[in-house]
Amino acid sequence: MKRGRILIVTQMYPSGSTGTSVKTLYTIRFLAKEGFIIDICCPHYHKMVKIPLTISGVTIYPFEKQTIGKFSFAYLLRAWKSLFSWKPFRAAKLYDRVIDTTIQALRTQHRYDYIFFDGFSTIQYTKMLDESHIYIDDEDITDLMWQRTLTTPNYLLRIFYAIEWMKCLLYERIFFRRVKEIWAISPNTKKRLQTLSNAKTSLMPTIVPSHQNVFHNQSKHIIFSGLLSWQENVVGLKWFLANCWDTIHASLPDTHLYITGQMADQDFAQYIKMFPHVTLLGFIPNLTSVYNRCALAIAPIFTNAGIKVKILTYLSFGLPVVANAEATWGMTSTDGIILSEKNQFTDSIIHLLADQNLRTSLSKKGKNNMTLHHSEKSLRTFFTQRGILV
The missing domain is CATH 3.40.50.2000 (Glycogen Phosphorylase B;)
Known part of the structure; x- marks a missing residue:
């Protein structure tokens, strides 16, 4: 018609x-x-x-x-x-x-x-x-x-x-x-x-499109996705690596951080290589192939003038999210997300990785959030x- x-x-x-x-x-x-x-x-x-x-x-x-x-x-x-x-x-x-x-x-x-x-x-x-x-x-x-x-x-x-x-x-x-x-x-x-x-x-x-829930409740790995030439993504990731990653890695030495996204320049790619168990994957056409290895996603974004589609995408795949409040501005609901101040970001991730039941609960809430507000x-x-x- x-x-x-x-x-x-x-x-x-x-x-x-x-x-x-x-x-x-x-x-x-x-x-x-x-x-x-x-x-x-x-x-x-x-x-x-x-x-x-x-x-x-x-x-x-x-x-x-x-x-x-x-x-x-x-x-x-x-x-x-x-x-x-x-x-x-x-x-x-x-x-x-x-x-x-x-x-x-x-x-x-x-x-x-x-x-x-x-x-x-x-x-x-x-x-x-x-x-x-x-x-x-x-x-x-x-x-x-x-x-x-x-x-x-x-x-x-x-x-x-x-x-x-x-x-x-x-x-x-x-x-x-x-x-x-x-x-x-x-x-x-x-x-x-x-x-x-x-x-x-x-x-x-x-x-955002609805996806099969690929949340891996046995995993301890973390994902970040975003356009890596966008200033706010680069600033947020650098802050996370410089201020959070060493403590997370020391507490959970088997945990990996995977970073997906295109347009990372050579300087940023070299910076990422300085940190153990952090892997820059670049553009991934099928996010399921990476997200199904992960326990949670992060969104350390401190400047936001709209709505962060990365968070909606995480939730649509069933991934629990740790984010600061600014990253969720524009969202009708923050179900499926742990909101964390800068000084609590590391502890929030470690706590969530240690609590399988909480991760499972957040995964379900996040999927429901997408159905209600972003479908x-x-x-x-x-x-x-x-x-x-x-």
Whole structure:
């Protein structure tokens, strides 16, 4: 049954190999299954994993681009031209004239019922207010710039992030006037975004696929997953290795930490090698093959401007999670998660590894959490309430 046609403009190829692309991929799959014809316009970055999208009714127009570098002062110097734009650096750097032209050509060729601008940098492709325009928030970049301003040790980068924060506010004020609806990723983001324009602002559930529970209640191993060029992941992992791992390894010498994720640079890979029983696996297409060896997952993320898909993914596989409170911001429920302060993080992990019954209980609670709040059912309710599904 054909329901209509949707154009989705997104920030990267929706392979499902990063947190934000997981949300995009499974939203596309859901809508295609419901009978929508979908066209997708997106860049693909050379060094990132590209899993070809083969979904009936979906046509993708990918454009090859150079990979975004890890945020650093050196990277900013290499990309200095983008610093002089009135747009935020992230938006200016990701703009592509070919994508812009393709979007306009597709709009001329087809009548779209809805046009989704999926991610902060994509709303610059809007030309004017249109009833079909919907902005999907995948991370509150403006809030992220402010948090980085407050927490980054390098003072030059702090100045850069403060300027970026102001640019982001201006960028949002201009482009949010051109969308009919805004779908926020978290309650905090919704509260902020609904003050910026007349667009109707709603909280969109983030869904992840349901997996078989692979939780290994006899294991003592730990997993961390994430994009390893993303600053907050690198900072959190380095903190964990420097402050927690030696004590965990001394208490439980057979315990291993496995790290999955793409885009780790050579310096970070060498840093990881300094720690015993810590293994960097890189990108793993089938997470079951690693997660089924593990007793729990960790999320030491101290800056969060949305919702951490890594935590949803852990819980969807039945893995208990140890996380700090900031890492769970945006979640409706923290069932399946032990919330821990920095000074208790090590003890929380050791305690959980020693208590098989607690791990089993958390595993069940986490799976139920995903069913209630991050499943296809919650997305169906959302689209029905918007009038997109009837």
